[in-house]
């Protein structure tokens with residue numbers, strides 16, 4: 001039986017926000033009971049765009065603190081930062097030689113993140129999906145709980161794994177390194193699993209509070225566009241009060257949210273925070289104005305986030321303590337990743 005394992009990560013490129021929490025970290029906490037998990041602070045991904053070094057050091061600890069504050073157990077599972085495990089970068093190189101340019105050219109996130117002047121983007125930003133494949137496959141992880149925004153990258157990870165399994169099928173067999181994996185309906189033969197996205201319930205995609213067509217993101221220059229996990233009650237209330245909406249009242253059914261991205265987003269945020277369905281929320285609040293609904297959303301956001309940010313501050317008061325947890329996690333991660341690298345290289349003739 002091939003071990004089922006989860007890998008996931010967040011970039012330390014700034015403040016963790018509500019999208020990261022609802023779309024990622026909160027779901028990880030639940031998965032800990034069902035799978036061995038590896039949760040990474042992906043600092044090598046962060047530097048695909050320039051990061052101030054001191055801010056990066058701080059953000060790395062802050063993301064780790066958020067994992068711990070949200071309830072990730074670093075003893076039962078593995079919490080570390082990517083750059084402490086050199087096997088990620090090494091496997092990424094091997095995969096850069098597997099991935100096809102055409103595959104990378106299809107990635108929509110590069111187009112979004114590189115902006116207008118593609119020539120000025122770093123080469124790292126372009127091959128970011130290869131590094132993500134290496135992150136996952138260094139542990140031969142079978143499942144990745146990703147947000148909607150990362151689905152395309154996960155498909156690329158599967159394409160890389162499948163091409164590797166195919167191109168080196170004879171060597172994998174000759175070395176006795178092949179495994180048979182039951183991936184959903186499919187039986188897969190090879191060295192790397194075809195990692196699956198783990199979707200529990202409707203995929204949560206939290207959009208910017210200023211523009212319902214863009215996802216809430218750390219890299220958005222407008223701080224009003226996102227709720228950070230470290231925001232205090234006043235900041236949260238202010239950002240929700242200033243959130244872009246439309247002049248109409250809330251509809252009483254989900255269908256009424258069509259074409260109203262900002263309204264849909266606020267209802268979605270409230271529903272996710274409350275653990276309720278949108279339909280249920282609209283049954284209660286349909287017909288109300290946003291001036292009435294916004295304070296309700298703000299109160300709930302504060303109630304959910306305040307205990308987490310208090311816990312984060314407690315961890316951050318002891319940076320050496322966080323570093324010790326990350327070092328210990330990196331050692332345990334390396335024990336797995338170094339074996340994968342050794343086997344991958346021997347399969348490839350290196």
Ligand code: ADP
Pocket residue numbers: 009010011012013019020021022023024145146147148149150204205206207215216217218219
């Ligand atoms: P960002 O885009 O803010 O830099 P990351 O790329 O570090 O965030 O993403 C970390 C995790 O958080 C991923 O699993 C991603 O799917 C999830 N995530 C990021 N932004 C959102 C969002 N707006 N809504 C839902 N999930 C999100």
Ligand code: NA
Pocket residue numbers: 149
């Ligand atoms: Na992202």
